[in-house]
Amino acid sequence: MSVITWRESFPPKPQFAEKDIPDQYGRVFIITGGSSGCGYEVAKAVYNLNGRVYIAARSSENGQQAIQRIKSEPAAQHPSVKSGKGELFFLKLDLNDLSSIKDSAKEFLSRESRLDVIWHNAGVGGVPQGCVTKQGYETHFGVNALAPFLFQHFLNPICLQTASRSDVRPYATRVIWVSSSGHRGSPKPDGVNWDDMNMHSASGLRAIMKYGQSKAMNVMCAYEFARRYGPRGLVSLSLHPGSLKSGFQRNQGSIFKAITKPLLYDQHYGGLTELFAAFNRDVNTTMIDAGGRNGAYIEPWGNWGTMGEHILDGLSNRKTGERLLGAFEIMLKEYIQS
């Protein structure tokens, strides 16, 4: 079971960076988990490109500290954009508690009338066996997959409205799902253990599949959102940000950390992968299985990639994206209707 390809482990030098992105003045962005890691890098870049950026995170203290830090650090060099008009805000979002997600979305909707790009970037890995969210879902499943889907559900109308505006460039309104190469290690044949998505009892090596499954779900959400909403102008993509030094290693054991450390890259590179997903001009709303790129998977540091074969096969031939979102909608009925 390979969870990473050679190209994902040793990516070619980045061909896309802040300097390739035009001024973002007037556009509105949400980056979940933007107070650390590659989310922080994205928030910093877009702020310096004059965007209006919401850092959606669970700790207000960490969020405010990140905002102060971003403001105090120099912007990346740019041939034409002069920084200074960007704005940064904190938005409370706790993906561990489904009952709080609607309020986070409502708070955003009370403040903004457009949403140009959202990165569903917040996520956890290597969470100890037995950990659950407030509602009792296995933590990888709940935090990485279920809660981001619910957050996006509430934000979908504003994304679609933004995409339909006459003053918005076609294909510029995007929903980005931060997955992982680990999605390749998700259960076969479909990437999802349909009988028990929590996989509570999976232990030992099989426990890795919990993370892999949650990240396969991100890839599947990207595809299915593209399929459902592409015809209304939305672009939806997933990505593996790269193997990065970040807060992500916090749950890993010391031996694993020591072995993998030399293979990790600076988190800035992960930010570049996420920026490419949001700002490259190579995509329209034609789906991947129709020869386009909507619903596609991006590899580090901003290269069009290939998602796990079993995932694409399921999405294209067995409608697994539709099935997954249908299952989420049933599970989340109480929160969607509340």
Ligand SMILES: NC(=O)c1ccc[n+]([C@@H]2O[C@H](COP(=O)([O-])OP(=O)(O)OC[C@H]3O[C@@H](n4cnc5c(N)ncnc54)[C@H](OP(=O)(O)O)[C@@H]3O)[C@@H](O)[C@H]2O)c1
């Ligand atoms: N680093 C890697 O090698 C790697 C590889 C593949 C994929 N990824 C993916 O990349 C994304 C970003 O990871 P990273 O490397 O930047 O790691 P990171 O520094 O740990 O960032 C993850 C962010 O998610 C937030 N988060 C965690 N649980 C949350 C919750 N319940 N509610 C709201 N926010 C929550 C964290 O907030 P707190 O600060 O409050 O904990 C943190 O800001 C993740 O989705 C991860 O799966 C990373």
